[in-house]
Amino acid sequence: MSKTTRKQDALDYHALGRPGKVEVVPTKATNSQRDLSLAYSPGVAEPCLRIAENKDDVYKYTAKGNLVAVISNGTAVLGLGNIGPEAGKPVMEGKGVLFKIFADIDVFDIELNVTDVDEFVRTVKALEPTFGGVNLEDIKAPECFEIERRLKEEMNIPVMHDDQHGTAIISAAALLNALELQNKKIENVKIVVGGAGAAAMSCTRLYVSLGARKENIVMLDSKGVIRSDRDGLDASKKEFATERRDVKDLAEAMVNADVFIGLSAADTVSADMLKTMAANAIVFAMANPDPEIGYELATATRNDIIMATGRSDYPNQVNNVLGFPYIFRGALDVQSTQINEEMKLAAVKAIAELAKKPVPEAVNLAYNQSNIVFGKDYIIPKPLDMRLITHVAPAVAKAAMESGVARKPITDWDAYIEGLKKRLGLDDKLMRSISQRAKTTPKRVVFAEADNYKMLKAAQIVKDDNIAIPILLGDIEKINALIEQHNLDLAGTTIIDPFKEPKTLQKYAAILYKKRQRRGVSMSDALKLVRDRNYFGSIMVELGEADAMISGLTKSYKNVVKPALEVIGTRPGVKKVAGMYMMLSKRGPIFFADTTVNLDPTPSEIVDITLLVSEAVETFNIKPRVALLSYSNFGSSAGASAVKMREAVSILHKEHPSVLVDGEVQANFAINTEMMQANYPFSCLADGPANTLIFPNLESGNIAYKLLQEVGGAEAVGPILLGLNKPVHVLQMDSSVREIVNMVTVAVVDAQQREKLAQ
Numbered sequence: 001m002s003k004t005t006r007k008q009d010a011l012d013y014h015a016l017g018r019p020g021k022v023e024v025v026p027t028k029a030t031n032s033q034r035d036l037s038l039a040y041s042p043g044v045a046e047p048c049l050r051i052a053e054n055k056d057d058v059y060k061y062t063a064k065g066n067l068v069a070v071i072s073n074g075t076a077v078l079g080l081g082n083i084g085p086e087a088g089k090p091v092m093e094g095k096g097v098l099f100k101i102f103a104d105i106d107v108f109d110i111e112l113n114v115t116d117v118d119e120f121v122r123t124v125k126a127l128e129p130t131f132g133g134v135n136l137e138d139i140k141a142p143e144c145f146e147i148e149r150r151l152k153e154e155m156n157i158p159v160m161h162d163d164q165h166g167t168a169i170i171s172a173a174a175l176l177n178a179l180e181l182q183n184k185k186i187e188n189v190k191i192v193v194g195g196a197g198a199a200a201m202s203c204t205r206l207y208v209s210l211g212a213r214k215e216n217i218v219m220l221d222s223k224g225v226i227r228s229d230r231d232g233l234d235a236s237k238k239e240f241a242t243e244r245r246d247v248k249d250l251a252e253a254m255v256n257a258d259v260f261i262g263l264s265a266a267d268t269v270s271a272d273m274l275k276t277m278a279a280n281a282i283v284f285a286m287a288n289p290d291p292e293i294g295y296e297l298a299t300a301t302r303n304d305i306i307m308a309t310g311r312s313d314y315p316n317q318v319n320n321v322l323g324f325p326y327i328f329r330g331a332l333d334v335q336s337t338q339i340n341e342e343m344k345l346a347a348v349k350a351i352a353e354l355a356k357k358p359v360p361e362a363v364n365l366a367y368n369q370s371n372i373v374f375g376k377d378y379i380i381p382k383p384l385d386m387r388l389i390t391h392v393a394p395a396v397a398k399a400a401m402e403s404g405v406a407r408k409p410i411t412d413w414d415a416y417i418e419g420l421k422k423r424l425g426l427d428d429k430l431m432r433s434i435s436q437r438a439k440t441t442p443k444r445v446v447f448a449e450a451d452n453y454k455m456l457k458a459a460q461i462v463k464d465d466n467i468a469i470p471i472l473l474g475d476i477e478k479i480n481a482l483i484e485q486h487n488l489d490l491a492g493t494t495i496i497d498p499f500k501e502p503k504t505l506q507k508y509a510a511i512l513y514k515k516r517q518r519r520g521v522s523m524s525d526a527l528k529l530v531r532d533r534n535y536f537g538s539i540m541v542e543l544g545e546a547d548a549m550i551s552g553l554t555k556s557y558k559n560v561v562k563p564a565l566e567v568i569g570t571r572p573g574v575k576k577v578a579g580m581y582m583m584l585s586k587r588g589p590i591f592f593a594d595t596t597v598n599l600d601p602t603p604s605e606i607v608d609i610t611l612l613v614s615e616a617v618e619t620f621n622i623k624p625r626v627a628l629l630s631y632s633n634f635g636s637s638a639g640a641s642a643v644k645m646r647e648a649v650s651i652l653h654k655e656h657p658s659v660l661v662d663g664e665v666q667a668n669f670a671i672n673t674e675m676m677q678a679n680y681p682f683s684c685l686a687d688g689p690a691n692t693l694i695f696p697n698l699e700s701g702n703i704a705y706k707l708l709q710e711v712g713g714a715e716a717v718g719p720i721l722l723g724l725n726k727p728v729h730v731l732q733m734d735s736s737v738r739e740i741v742n743m744v745t746v747a748v749v750d751a752q753q754r755e756k757l758a759q
Contacts, residue, residue, distance in 0.1 A: 007462070008487070014090055021093045027063075030293055054441075056407070059335060060128070063106060069131045069327055070095045070109045071124055076140035076163070076198075079288065085111035087463065088138055095162075103325035103389060104423040105332065107135075121150045128155050132332050133339075135324065136161040141198045142234050158331040158339045164202035164720050166320030169327070169344055170380060171261065171284055171308070172206045173351035174318060177379040178306045182280040184258060186211040190278070192253045193240070194292055195263035196221035201236050203261060206348070209341060218242050218253045220264075225253060251276075258282065263451035266290035271301040279304060286310045286318050298473035306376045310334045316481070322381060323347055330396030332530030334406035340398075346399035350392045353450070354381045362386065362621040368440030368752060384433055392415050430582075430589050430620060431742065432719070438467045438748040445744055446537040448551035448560075450474040450495070453482055455553060455636075458740035460488050467741075468748050471546055473498065473533040478672055498536045503532055508539045515568055534560050539568035541726050547755075548727035548747040550740070557596055557730055561721070564728040574723040576601075577729075580616060581705045581718035582746075590708075591617050591692040592622070595701040596719040596730070606648035607656075610694050612722040614659055617692055619753050627670035627690035629700070634680060635664075641696045648694075660684060717742045720750075727751045 014020065029035045037043050047061035059065040074088030089111050096107030101625040110127070114120045120143075124134060134157065136148055148161040179186055191212060193200050196219055208214060219226045219240045225248060226233065228241040247253045254260065254273040262269065269285065277283075283298055285291030288310040295314040298307050308316035328346050331339055359372040366384045381388060382556040394417060400406040410416050445462070447455050450472035455477065459470035472479055472495045483490055498505060509526040512535065516526065529535045534555065540546040551560045561577070570577060579596030582589055593613040598605060610626055617624040628649050632642040645664035652661050662685045669675050669688040677686045695701030708714045719740070721729050727750040729743050 006489075009461075019107075021090075021344045022096050022109070050063050059132075059408075065132045065332055065335065066104075066132065066474075066489065067106050067108065067131050068099060068133045068332075069124075069127060070099070070107050070135045070137055070694045071112065071278055072110075072137040073112045073120065073139055075112050075115060075138070075143070077138045082140065085113050090266060092137060094304060095135065098321055099135075099325055099328070101429070102321060102547075103329040103393070105325065105328055113499070115143075117146050117150075121154070124151055125154055128157060131157060132335070133158040133328050135328065137164075138163065139198075141201070144198050144237055145201070145236055152338055156337050158328065160324070160327065160339045161198065161202075162320060162324045163446065164198045165206075165339075165344060165609060166324050167286065168206040169201040169323045170318045170320060170349050170351065171203055171286065172210060173322075173355070174284065174308050174316060174380045175207065175259070175282065176210065176352045177355055177374070178282045178376075181306060181376055181379065182258075182282060184280065184282075187213055189216065189258035189282075191217045191261060192250070192270060192658070193217060193219040193261045193263070194250065195219075195261075195287075196226060196237055196240075197263060197486040200261070200263040201240070203263065204240055205345065209327035209345060210348070214240065215243070218244065218247055218257075220250055220253065222264075232542070250626040260284065260292075262286050262292035264292060267294075269293040271297055274298060274301050277302075277305075281305045282307075284308045284318065301322045303677055306379065308379065312383075316379050316445040317383070319383050320379070321383050322351055322388060323392070326392035327396050329389060329420070330393035331400060333393065333408075334397045334410060336397075336400040337405045337407065340400075340403055340405060342403040343396045343399040343405075345619045346395040347392055350395035351380060351388075351602060354385070354387060354391045355379055357387075359385075360387065362433065365621045366436045368493055382435055384429070384431065384617055389420050389423070393420060397705055430622075431584060431745075434620065434749055435465075435467060435745050438745045438750070439465065441752055442468050443547035443748045443751040444469045444471055444545075445747055446471045446473060446540055446546045446549040448473050448533040448537040448549060449553050449555070451478045451482065453486055454555060454735070454737050454740060456482055456488055456490065457486070457737045458744060459493065460490055461737070461741050462744050463490065463493065468744050470494075470744075471496065471540070473537055475671055476500070496536075498531050498533060508536060511539055511543070512567065519566075529563075532563065534563040535567060538563045538728060541728060542568050547751040548729070550729055550731060550744055553733065553735055553740070556733070557719075560728070560730045561597070564721070564724055568724050568726045568728060570723050571725045572613065575608055576605055577721060577723035578612050579719035580613050580722055581716050582620075582720065583708055583712040583714040583716055585708070585712065587671075587689075589620075589622065589691065590714075592701055592705045593692075593694055593722075594698060595695070595705050596698065597721075600697045603647040603651060605645050606696075607651050610648070610652060610659065610661060611656065613692055613694065614661075616720065618724050619749070622691065624660065624692040625685060625688060625690045626659060626661035626692040626694060627665050627667075627685060628661065628694045628696075629667050629670060630664035630696055631666065633665050633669060634683070645694075645696055717746060720746055727754065 014148035051057045070092045072092055073086040075082045076224055077083050077088040077091055092109035096109050099105040099107045112123055144161055151159045193204055217240055226237050226241050226470055228243055251273050255276045255279050258278045259282045265287055283305050283561050285293050291309045295309055303403050308318050310318050356374045363382055363385050364372055372378055401409050445468040447470055448457050449455050462468040463470055470493055476495050476497045479495055508530040512524040512530055513523045534551050537549040541549050577597055578594040580591055580593040581595050582591055594609050615623040628645040630642045630645045642664050650661045652659055662683045676683055705716060709716045719730055727747050729747045731743055
């Protein structure tokens with residue numbers, strides 16, 4: 001298991017709370033007796049009768065059209081081998097999660113205690129009335145070939161074995177683009193395939209479909225080169241057995257080869273082998289978790305190669321998630337009877353073409369790059385590219401229609417693409433994007449309350465995941481005891497006890513004294529104050545000895561904010577700091593302010609808060625649509641709170657016309673476009689819901705975010721402190737480890753953004 005995936009963490013993730021990773025939730029109201037009578041008896045009889053008259057109506061009245069079965073017998077699970085159906089279940093649940101978060105496809109995972117091909121086929125075939133598609137997973141070769149072939153022939157819904165075709169589709173897209181960059185043609189290149197399992201076979205077949213010639217392909221398994229004169233070859237290996245007699249092993253096969261496709265085991269390719277390949281070679285070393293040759297070694301050995309791996313920490317990751325969610329999405333949306341070669345080739349070409357298009361700012365920001373462009377380090381799209389669903393799914397759907405396997409053709413493609421965009425909220429995706437961005441250039445983050453297990457656990461996670469470089473403040477003996485007690489691994493992490501740093505305390509006290517001597521702070525007072533870790537950590541950030549600070553788990557909000565204000569101060573031009581929460585809801589992220597700092601802001605202070613929050617929202621690559629909330633709508637009340645918000649909107653419209661803001665408005669109108677359009681069509685928020693809500697006072701904002709968090713099920717990320725000159729962020733008291741990690745991630749991105757602006 002990799003360093004960043006610790007055994008106990010993985011076990012806890014799957015076991016704590018509700019066991020597993022998936023649940024079934026109703027999609028219709030079930031609150032009243034009438035609801036229940038419609039959902040079940042007697043109301044359910046009506047759709048039953050309609051379906052009995054016309055079986056295709058099952059797609060209209062049930063979830064079949066958006067339901068995929070992920071089916072395995074556990075005979076070839078990841079890199080674990082034949083561990084059985086029960087042991088394979090966590091993987092199948094995980095596949096279901098990916099289907100849902102990337103393409104909004106529901107999944108039932110089904111683990112079969114069946115190894116006989118005939119029995120497996122009979123069992124899956126009998127499930128056809130339930131599902132709109134079947135994703136076969138982790139079934140060993142050669143049985144997987146026969147199982148998929150027969151199910152595709154005998155079932156009338158899409159069937160795909162992703163272990164075969166997923167890698168094939170993504171690597172084929174990458175290969176097309178790599179060949180273009182290396183100025184080579186697929187029909188001419190010599191290809192070496194290391195590995196002869198399900199993925200290797202499917203990859204090679206797809207390359208042949210794209211124009212590769214079998215006589216130019218040499219495939220190897222664990223016994224060496226698969227030659228036609230070798231005894232004991234099964235049908236799939238005979239398909240790619242070479243007639244060449246001059247190659248006996250991998251080293252000989254690599255001589256003058258243009259392309260190496262690795263789907264075997266780690267470290268099977270040496271630097272010397274790489275040197276013998278043709279000029280401008282292409283190397284796809286896709287063994288996981290460690291490739292056939294390390295990325296650093298390969299690129300150091302030759303600077304003319306284009307390389308891809310299966311890993312996310314190197315360029316050009318061949319990741320099946322670029323394909324299978326969107327292939328099934330397109331197939332389901334036209335009620336395709338199968339996933340055929342035309343649909344797979346359409347996916348290949350759509351993925352390849354997407355890599356050549358200008359990369360949106362959101363993707364650049366997610367990977368903390370200024371301008372990702374098509375080239376040797378970017379031959380396939382990034383997994384977090386939200387355009388994948390709108391490029392791949394329509395291409396697959398069109399191919400299904402053109403090849404005659406679609407039962408429900410799409411007629412309005414613009415409406416279809418808009419529907420795809422709306423399928424997925426931005427909640428988890430936004431946090432994943434922020435996390436990916438943080439990992440590109442981790443920053444030093446002070447944990448001011450490190451003598452607490454939650455803080456230490458969060459520190460280990462952000463260190464392991466390469467999100468941040470933690471600096472721990474607190475009693476060293478207590479911290480080390482907690483690390484040992486909870487079996488944490490924070491080796492090499494800086495731990496500082498301010499009480500044991502007399503020279504540093506003197507230095508920091510002098511700095512604080514200089515800043516606060518005209519605010520009643522003596523040198524003696526300064527020496528006492530800097531022993532407080534919130535002052536100590538703030539001075540570290542102020543001096544550039546750290547990039548950000550996190551605190552507040554066990555301290556009151558003001559006891560963290562006050563030291564930060566006194567040491568770091570506000571940004572130039574900022575009169576007041578503010579607190580913002582990012583609420584990750586099912587309808588996407590909604591930003592709340594001010595929720596933590598200003599008790600009863602004036603109209604001009606509301607303006608300042610709005611500007612700070614709008615700027616912060618834009619750093620997440622989201623266009624702020626701001627509503628100033630009240631209990632009234634557009635002048636319907638003369639109460640003091642309503643008038644205050646009305647005045648603030650007037651100032652914003654006059655002095656800051658570029659900010660998309662309106663009010664005063666009630667919260668339900670602000671986020672309900674239909675209500676707004678019907679009643680207040682003149683509003684600039686009438687064409688879409690607000691995503692940024694400014695409250696008239698701290699009380700209302702604080703109550704609202706806590707209610708949404710507890711009753712509405714939204715995840716709160718914050719409070720994000722806005723307006724300080726350097727990044728200091730305050731936790732909710734008693735935050736969870738996940739919440740701490742989220743705040744550290746936000747703090748790192750905050751530091752990255754400030755560094756970028758300072759350049």
